[in-house]
Amino acid sequence: MVLNLAESNPTRCGLQAPGVLEALALPESLVYTPDPRGLIRARKALGERLLCKPEELFLAASTSEAYGWLFKLLCDPGDAVLVPKPGYPLFDYLAGLEGVRALPYALDYRHPRGWAIDIDRLLLDAAREKAKAIVLINPNNPTGSYIRADERVRIVEACACLGMAIIADEVFLPYALEDDGAQRSFGGESACLCFTLDGLSKLLCLPQLKLAWLRLSGPEALLAEASARLEIIADAYLSAGAPAMNALPSLLPAADGFVLSLQKRMQENMAALRGLFEEEGSPYRVLRCEGGWTAVLECPRVDSDEELALGLLLHAGVLVHPGYLFEFERDGYLTISLIVPPEQFRRGAAAMRGYLDGLLSL
Ligand SMILES: Cc1ncc(COP(=O)(O)O)c(C=O)c1O
Structure with missing residues (x-):
């Protein structure tokens, strides 16, 4: 799945x-x-x-x-x-x-x-x-x-x-x-x-x-x-x-109560992403995100964004968007939706980290 x-x-x-x-x-x-x-x-x-x-x-x-x-x-x-x-x-x-x-x-x-x-x-x-x-x-x-x-x-x-x-x-x-x-x-x-x-x-x-x-x-x-x-x-x-x-x-x-509950979910997901990718000396970076539904992960440019996204899908079973869809200036960016259920988010982000680390160690 x-x-x-x-x-x-x-x-x-x-x-x-x-x-x-x-x-x-x-x-x-x-x-x-x-x-x-x-x-x-x-x-x-x-x-x-x-x-x-x-x-x-x-x-x-x-x-x-x-x-x-x-x-x-x-x-x-x-x-x-x-x-x-x-x-x-x-x-x-x-x-x-x-x-x-x-x-x-x-x-x-x-x-x-x-x-x-x-x-x-x-x-x-x-x-x-x-x-x-x-x-x-x-x-x-x-x-x-x-x-x-x-x-x-x-x-x-x-x-x-x-x-x-x-x-x-x-x-x-x-x-x-x-x-x-x-x-x-x-x-x-x-x-x-x-x-x-x-x-x-x-x-x-x-x-x-x-x-x-x-x-x-x-x-x-x-x-x-x-x-x-x-x-x-x-x-x-x-x-x-x-x-x-x-x-x-x-x-x-x-509306206000609804926004608040979704905000909590997004904050939980953002904290999980930072926890998984931003330890001391990490080669990854979660870009500053003041608001909205999307997080951006910056990765070492070992491959084009498209290759990274395809590799994640085929080998780690995780779907994310390559940055070029949003016209980032250069490769090295993946975008991640913050509104997905936290359990699915955590499992997906952990699988991403595993796959990307594998590429870096090649
Ligand atoms: C910034 C922004 N504006 C507008 C829209 C489209 O919204 P609507 O469903 O109201 O057309 C989107 C869709 O995601 C969006 O990201």
């Missing part, structure tokens, strides 16, 4: 938010009352959680769909948006499908400080390419790095000055793994046009419900125009389903 340490589908990790089936069975969902921004009762409940007005919110079927809407809203074909590298391999496709260029900006790693955006280069590229938006994944997947306060100041300033928008993807925001308070939302950022994305996929581990949200903020005139235009895009799709929207008010109160 393969020990799957690449599993990031929460519905296969024994994670179950409470009260889902009951919440989906409301009679209101038998009636069709389309609203381009999403049903008001759902937006009111969200507004209470996010401390914002329902008018600042749009509902969509997923954050992936929300990206598509935003690229349509902000870009003409051929325009550029900036996306993080290493990063989740989704944005090239989402941008490409809208005829938009996804230009990578680099995150560099310094141990033990962690990941930082190469801001000078990012801002130069943004200005040269006349980028329409900067995608900030807060925290980024798979680097687990939140946008730092100093990075935020410079990016917001540049966006305001160059007329760029921020698309802040905060699906992992509450899943902090370190206690240094770096997790500050972009929701409500008012100095430039800002779209903050989140949804049920990660907040309650319910990707199958297909419900996500965008919060709009920014200078008044820009915001009014963007809201009006986004309403036309959303009205063309009307894609959020009534059962999920009607369920939202009864699902949201469980």
Whole structure:
């Protein structure tokens, strides 16, 4: 049997938010009352959680769909948006499908400080390419790095000055793994046009419900125009389903407790990984991870990432992802999902260590 340490589908990790089936069975969902921004009762409940007005919110079927809407809203074909590298391999496709260029900006790693955006280069590229938006994944997947306060100041300033928008993807925001308070939302950022994305996929581990949200903020005139235009895009799709929207008010109160229990599991898994790989003088390193669902293990480059991942699968029965899937600069990185059940995680990580040690001793 393969020990799957690449599993990031929460519905296969024994994670179950409470009260889902009951919440989906409301009679209101038998009636069709389309609203381009999403049903008001759902937006009111969200507004209470996010401390914002329902008018600042749009509902969509997923954050992936929300990206598509935003690229349509902000870009003409051929325009550029900036996306993080290493990063989740989704944005090239989402941008490409809208005829938009996804230009990578680099995150560099310094141990033990962690990941930082190469801001000078990012801002130069943004200005040269006349980028329409900067995608900030807060925290980024798979680097687990939140946008730092100093990075935020410079990016917001540049966006305001160059007329760029921020698309802040905060699906992992509450899943902090370190206690240094770096997790500050972009929701409500008012100095430039800002779209903050989140949804049920990660907040309650319910990707199958297909419900996500965008919060709009920014200078008044820009915001009014963007809201009006986004309403036309959303009205063309009307894609959020009534059962999920009607369920939202009864699902949201469980979110904080649910996040806390998953955070505990992830902390346990991270401690197990560090315990297995980071003894004094170890040739391995678990990279600093401030939040999110993914750990990154750095290994000696005895083989390409692909060969390492294939060897682990074939000879140790452990499935992990090679770093190149997330466009790491070079070989030597494997990514591991922190949401898998701890027993499976420990056994898989121990088998990995055994196999990798074997390669090093050859
Ligand atoms: C950073 C990030 N944003 C968005 C998504 C997609 O989420 P959704 O299910 O809401 O489309 C993922 C998927 O894992 C992700 O890693």
